[in-house]
Amino acid sequence: MELLLLFSVISFPFAVRLNVGSAAGSSLNSVSPLASGKSIGRHSAECHHMLKHLYNGAQVAVHMPPNITGQWVSSSCEVRPGPEFLTRSYRFYHNHTFNALQFYYRDNHCTEPTYSLLIQGTVHVQQASWVIRGGTEADYQLHRVLLFCHTSEAARDLSAKLRRDCGLEEAVKPKESYELWDHATGRDCTGPLGFSMQELLLLRVERHYRHGDPDSQTKELLLGDLHTDVSRRKVHKPSSYQPPLQSIKHDHDHSCIICQIVSRGSLQQPPSLPPQANVPVRVQGHWVSQRCEVRPGILFLTRHFVFNRDGHTWEGYYHHYSDPVCRLPTFSMHAIGHYSQGQPSAKVMGGTEFVFTVTQMKVTPLDLATTSLLNIFSGDECGTEGSWRLGVQQDVTPTAGCAALGIRLPHTEHELFRMERDAYGRRLLYNGQRPTNGSSPDQPHKRASSYQPSLVQCSPGNHGGTNTGREGDQHFRLGGGCRGCHSDRRFHLFALLIWPLVILQIM
Numbered sequence: 067m068e069l070l071l072l073f074s075v076i077s078f079p080f081a082v083r084l085n086v087g088s089a090a091g092s093s094l095n096s097v098s099p100l101a102s103g104k105s106i107g108r109h110s111a112e113c114h115h116m117l118k119h120l121y122n123g124a125q126v127a128v129h130m131p132p133n134i135t136g137q138w139v140s141s142s143c144e145v146r147p148g149p150e151f152l153t154r155s156y157r158f159y160h161n162h163t164f165n166a167l168q169f170y171y172r173d174n175h176c177t178e179p180t181y182s183l184l185i186q187g188t189v190h191v192q193q194a195s196w197v198i199r200g201g202t203e204a205d206y207q208l209h210r211v212l213l214f215c216h217t218s219e220a221a222r223d224l225s226a227k228l229r230r231d232c233g234l235e236e237a238v239k240p241k242e243s244y245e246l247w248d249h250a251t252g253r254d255c256t257g258p259l260g261f262s263m264q265e266l267l268l269l270r271v272e273r274h275y276r277h278g279d280p281d282s283q284t285k286e287l288l289l290g291d292l293h294t295d296v297s298r299r300k301v302h303k304p305s306s307y308q309p310p311l312q313s314i315k316h317d318h319d320h321s322c323i324i325c326q327i328v329s330r331g332s333l334q335q336p337p338s339l340p341p342q343a344n345v346p347v348r349v350q351g352h353w354v355s356q357r358c359e360v361r362p363g364i365l366f367l368t369r370h371f372v373f374n375r376d377g378h379t380w381e382g383y384y385h386h387y388s389d390p391v392c393r394l395p396t397f398s399m400h401a402i403g404h405y406s407q408g409q410p411s412a413k414v415m416g417g418t419e420f421v422f423t424v425t426q427m428k429v430t431p432l433d434l435a436t437t438s439l440l441n442i443f444s445g446d447e448c449g450t451e452g453s454w455r456l457g458v459q460q461d462v463t464p465t466a467g468c469a470a471l472g473i474r475l476p477h478t479e480h481e482l483f484r485m486e487r488d489a490y491g492r493r494l495l496y497n498g499q500r501p502t503n504g505s506s507p508d509q510p511h512k513r514a515s516s517y518q519p520s521l522v523q524c525s526p527g528n529h530g531g532t533n534t535g536r537e538g539d540q541h542f543r544l545g546g547g548c549r550g551c552h553s554d555r556r557f558h559l560f561a562l563l564i565w566p567l568v569i570l571q572i573m
Contacts, residue, residue, distance in 0.1 A: 132271035143176035174416035200390030211247035358392035
């Protein structure tokens, strides 16, 4: 389903890496499919409203450099590639030291702890990222990593891994702590656990509040993403974010019950979240993003999915932006296709397997840079040659997609879905996390083992306040280069031609 977005990491390097255009969410362009309301039925107005008022209508402020001092905790049971089910409780101090607790579980609701890690070290906030607009770079140094197993089963499993890969002679026992990392001696036995703290290389702190209501303020810490290939975690440089951690200090009304539970956890006494049943996956209806989403490759976007009542056709509206609060649109895509729901996943507890096919695609350029890029492609590579106009939608199905955006039609992907309800009883929909290397899950064994940010079901009467999406007074730099992208002379020429347009758009 996300081929529309992620293929552009490979085939659209300069437009993506240079952040040409804008970002998704707080103000959709009037020429977008959502704004026109012509093709998504009677629920379009409600969905459009929710996309204009991201973050549940709260105002968002980002201060740079970020102040990360304090305790930050998970607000839900997180799913990492593998899969791994965990909660996190990180505490950062004024002297740049930190204590990070990671609690791992056997189940997808984080009710049965298996083992915990205590990570100690230092972290130093650096400059604003030249690559990830809105993010801040940091350096870290690990001093110590302790392992504590809570069950005999986990102790046996980890003991076998450590004996095989790290030469650990003694068997790991439950209820005892073991040192896996010691900076002083150079000891490192974290490899068998797929452990890495590369997430500390990229930071972003967001403050959410409602105008005139200081008690409603919450703060979130977003740390860098993990590579979807566990074996590459230690060398991965983050290019997007994990689910945010919430500040305990700013949870004034203790409305985040899970946050309070996680905050009280320790290495020996891990938090156990309240048990709950899996919510059946029923996708029919309209679903939209709750925040400006970030993807590897410096993509900012919002999504709107429509699953028709016939049970086998779907539509997707993807709005791409150049800024991290989704206010400056670059282009939008409207995908049409069909899907089939499969069996519960045997690999990822709580997940359900799907297969999606995209058969039709329409593209709308929403800034001059994207329009220029589309027009430099000759022949039958992307719509009618030289015909692209700013704000005018074009069907690229007759040309089997759009080479400029990396889209090939028809295309099939093997997906993973799950569904939950939030604290307000709203239905949330998660679909599979995209591979970090930009590839597509076009085969069953490539199906994701973790998830993207949740979509919320559009429902009548769920209106929030106005989202200004402020980024403070910080001026963000554009990032150059395209690490891991394919090179093409046409794109080098495009970069030289389009730079003046890029500069004009951010002045």
